[in-house]
Amino acid sequence: MQPYGDIGIEKLECVGYVEKWTGTRLRALKLKMKARAMETADRERLRKANYDILQNSKRARVKKRHKKCTLEDTKTEERKNPNYGSYYALITICRIYYPQSDTRAAGDKSRNFKSWSSDEDDA
Secondary structure, eight states: OOTTTTOOOOOOOOHHHHHHHHHHHHHHHHHHHHHSOSOSOGGGSOOHHHHHHHHHHHHHHHHTTOSSOOHHHHHHHHHHSOOOHHHHHHHHHHHHHOGGGOOSOTTOOOOOHHHHHHHHHHO
């Protein structure tokens, strides 16, 4: 959907803001899941260690080379050094908590990163 016709919209955000936003959303998800009945195994629940890792992974990658957190530095660093480890970790957590959004077949319960990345590459 393009509300402005042929004009593309690109949203750029500071890495520090994204880190804060990610942590806030993950803590809210944890509170929501705490109220839910124990339908899944306890090992699949979101732990504080999980959202600390996800929250800090992108910030650490970008800020290790730059003293200032500017938008142009962030874009340049992401182009130079793509690291998708934290992306696939986040995909894992999202697929555990939101299985209805999963595009794979309902009977496929595999949690193999390689099969997920190949599924996404085919789409």
